[in-house]
Amino acid sequence: MSAPGRGTAIRLVDCAKTFPNGTRAVERTTLEMKGGGTIVFLGPSGCGKTTLLRVIAGLEAPDAGGRVFFDDEDVTELPIERRNVGMVFQSYALFPNMNVEENIAYGLTVHGATPQGRARRVDEMLEMMQIGELRERRVTELSGGQRQRVALARAIAVQPRVLLLDEPLTALDALLRERLRIEIDVLLHSLGITAAYVTHDQGEAMAIGDRIAVMNRGAVVQVGSPREIYYKPASSFVADFIGTMNRVGGTLRDGALELPGGRIPWAQAGSGAMQVLFRPNDARIVPAAGAQLRGVVAQQFFLGDRTRLHVSGVADRMVVVETTEHREFHTGETIGLRIEPGALLRLRE
Ligand SMILES: Nc1ncnc2c1ncn2[C@@H]1O[C@H](COP(=O)(O)OP(=O)(O)OP(=O)(O)O)[C@@H](O)[C@H]1O
Ligand SMILES: [Mg+2]
16 A cells, blocks of 8 residues: 555646536646645535536546646546546445445446455455445445445545545535545545545544635635635635625725724735625624624524624624633623734735
8 A cells, every 4th residue: 555645646737627518517627636635625505516527537537728637647538447547436436236246246347356455455444434334234234334335435446646526425414424534635645545525524534635726616716725725815705605604795904904993903915995704613702891892692503512602793794703702792792892803804806
C-alpha cells in the first residue's frame, strides 16, 4: 500500500462538458489536486459535481481541448477500466446476488489476482472496515451503513490510484453519517490515496476535505482549505452556501464601522456605505453597558451544543448570533455584542 502523501496527483486542464442535448454541465475548468489529498466538490444540486467526477473517472470525455492528467500521464483517452480508479456511489451499487466477501473480491478477480492474493486482500478489507462477521451475509441483508462499508472495501481492495466518492453517505441517517464521515477521513489519510469526494452537505465537506472546491452552475468558483472557504469566502454565493453569514449595511467613517446598534473600530481604507459580512459565532455576547454594539433578543433557539439568537437593533436587518453560553436568554432582553475587526469581511463584487 502506498505511504501517505504518495498518492497520484490529478490535474484537469481546460475541462468542460457539454452533453449531446446541449446542456453545459461543466464550464471550462483547470484544477490541480495534490497527491494523497482529499478534495471535496461542494455545490447545490445540478451544479455539475457528478459530471466532473465522471470526467475524472473516464466515464465521460471532456469537450474537445480538455485534458485529464494522473501525475504526468495524460489519461484523457483512457477508458475507466484502464485508469485504475475506485468509485463509490450514493446508491452503493453492490451486486445483490453476491455476499459481502464476493462483492469485495469482485474487482480483484477482474484484475487477475491469484486465489491466495485475493483471499488475503479480502481479509484485510474486512478487518479494515470492521465487518469481518458479515463476510458471508448477502448484501440485501445489510443495513445502509454496512452496505456503504462494503462498497468502500470493494473500491479500495484493488488499491486504486484514485478514489472517487459521489455522495456516499447521503442515504444514511445523521448519526451514522457523522460516524462514517470520520472513519472515511481517517481511512483516506492513512491510505494516502488521492480522493475526490462529492457532496452538497457543507458539514461533510468541512470534515473530510483538505481542500474544498465550491461549484456553482458548472463552474468551480473557489478552491481553498475549509477554513479559507468558511472565513474568507470569495463571493456572496460561497458565503451563503457555507453556513449562515450575516450581511449588514454599515458606514465606514473615522476608522470605525458605524451600524445602527453602535460602532466597531476598524482600520480600513476608504469610507462610506458598504456591505459587511460576519459569521454568527464571531459575535461575542458581552454586558450591554459599555458594549461596542447593542441589540435586543428577538428569538432564541437552543441547539444543544450552542444557542442561536436573532438580534434586532444591531444592524439594518436581523443579525444571527451563536453562543456556547449555557444561560437562557429572554425575548426583549438587551445584550451587548463584540465583533473582532478581523472577523469582518468586505466582499468585492
Ligand atoms: N447525461 C446527461 N445528459 C444531459 N444532461 C445531463 C446529463 N447528466 C447530467 N446532466 C445535466 O448536467 C447538469 C449537471 O448534472 P450533475 O449530475 O453533474 O449535477 P450534480 O451537481 O451532481 O447534482 P446532484 O447534487 O443533484 O447530484 C444538470 O443540469 C443535469 O441535468
Ligand atoms: Mg450528483
